[in-house]
Amino acid sequence: MRRVVITGLGAVSPLGHDVETTFENLLQGKSGIVSVSKFDTTNYPSRIAGEVRDLDISPYLTPKEAKKVDQFIQYALVAAAEAFDDCGIDLEKVDLNRFGTLIGSGIGGLPMIERQHKILLEKGPRRITPFFIPSLIINLASGHVSIKYGLKGPSSAPATACATGTHAIGDAFRMIQHKHADLMIAGGTEAVVTGLAMAGFGSMKALSTRNDEPDKASRPFDRDRDGFVLGEGCGLLVMEEYEHARARGAKIYAEITGYGMSSDAFHITSPSEDGDGPIRAMQAALADAEVNPEEIDLVNAHGTSTPAGDAIEARAIANVFGDNTKELMVHSTKSMIGHLLGAAGGMEAVILAKSLQTGKIHPTANLDNVDSSVAFDPLQGDAREKDISIGLSNSFGFGGTNGSLVFKKI
Incomplete structure (x- = not known):
């Protein structure tokens, strides 16, 4: 069985717009959980979230392009750019037919659905953007990354709720093991800090209501925990067959073994x-x-x-x-x-x-x-x-x- 290693990382999170910033803030015990700023939460039971704030997408998308893709796709493009830069690969020197994408999402383009539904109700069906469907469907995160970098290998997008990112990485691991690809970029992306999502999870009584102390609301394994805090972002790995990585002198973070x-x-x-x-x-x-x-x-x-x-x-x-x-x-x-x-x-x-x-x-x-x-x-x-x-x-x-x-x- 072929060995699979991790050679690149990319991230967008409530604690930073790249891997190093996110990781260092985690080591310092900092919290990215804040009072929600994206919409009015006055009547919501939970009014806190891990928001991605002040993300500059201009290096990756023009303003016109940005309007055509939901935020979960934007996050994936930003994280993918970092992961490709980190892995140091020259795309002109690899077989792009053997380089695949497996980026999933639990929910997909819910912000776009909310915006376009409002337009439908207020202005009618003819005012719905033609980019509505391509902007919200889950596989378009993989699709946009594949198109941007010319990756012609396997392309897919699991949607297995909160296990999505792990399943994407595991499935990509199998694809390399079984010779369907030599390289994969894989992980998960999500952008659902929206009124509808928070109302839905709130109605299930799944969310923390520690609204006066956002940074203390997420308390895994603590006796006084009262629910999860909704977050957003993207985490991606560039994964590579071991001998392929060695041949190009790649930096290796770790080997995926199970x-x-x-x-x-x-x-x-x-x-x-x-x-x-x-x-x-x-x-x-x-x-x-x-x-x-x-x-x-x-x-x-x-x-x-x-x-x-x-x-x-x-x-x-x-x-x-x-x-x-x-x-x-x-x-x-x-x-x-x-x-x-x-x-x-x-x-x-x-x-x-x-x-x-x-x-x-x-x-x-x-x-x-x-x-x-x-x-x-x-x-x-x-x-x-x-x-x-x-x-x-x-x-x-x-x-x-x-x-x-x-x-x-x-």
């Missing part, structure tokens, strides 16, 4: 109490990577800050790692940027790759009172510096879909 998937087959939004689905996803990823649980140094948890979800994940981790759970470091990136939905797995994969490369591990913010379900080291307090070799990243989505990835330092 990918596991499962389904809860239980409920449309809630995982089962026993954590069966997450347990099987983690076990499948470990088996695929051919590593034992005690070899894992760090888990980037799904850790959304929901009362039920965090406790179930904590129990699932304890089940998988057994006697080694106490020594296991587990953190949640969502504690500082919120839940990026379909982009979460991509962003967290970027952060895991950076931690393996640098030995720097960000804390889990807002852990004032660690929940009784937690048996691992939840990285309370300050960032750590430790040479780590193997890490695992979890993502679980509505519909009971689960995904886990294993990365190994080279």
Whole structure:
């Protein structure tokens, strides 16, 4: 089986418009969660989010072009530009027929839907832009990146709710392993800090209502957590067949060694109490990577800050790692940027790759009172510096879909 490595990273997040800014702010324990500025939240139960603010898209799109694409596509183009620059690849020297795109989204162009629906009601159907449909459909993030860089390999876009980014990376990993491509750019992108999305999640009572303390609202694994905080952004990896990367002298962040998937087959939004689905996803990823649980140094948890979800994940981790759970470091990136939905797995994969490369591990913010379900080291307090070799990243989505990835330092 062919080996697959990570050679480029790109990110847009509530903590920065690139990987380094985002990563450094996470290490410092800074929060990107703020009071929502994109619309009037007066009558909303939750009025906070991890917003991407002041993003300059002019280097990537003209004002005319920007109007034709929803924000989730814009975020993908910005992150892709960084990832390509980071990997240092000369596109004129690679076979573009063997370079693919796999960028998914949980929801897609909801902001565009809201705007165009308003136009429909106020001005009629003839005023709807002809770019409406191409702007909102999920595969157009992959489509625009493919078109911009001339990537003619496999092109697809998973839409598996909050597991999207992880599934995109895992599926791209398989494509390279099985010789369908030599290079892939993969991950997730999301831009749904909108009135409709926040009203919908609010009606489910899924969101934190700690509106007076936005920076303290996302509290994964904390006893006083009260729901997740909606976030937005994009996280992408350039992935490459190992010998291909070596031949061009590429910088390598980590090797992707394992990918596991499962389904809860239980409920449309809630995982089962026993954590069966997450347990099987983690076990499948470990088996695929051919590593034992005690070899894992760090888990980037799904850790959304929901009362039920965090406790179930904590129990699932304890089940998988057994006697080694106490020594296991587990953190949640969502504690500082919120839940990026379909982009979460991509962003967290970027952060895991950076931690393996640098030995720097960000804390889990807002852990004032660690929940009784937690048996691992939840990285309370300050960032750590430790040479780590193997890490695992979890993502679980509505519909009971689960995904886990294993990365190994080279």
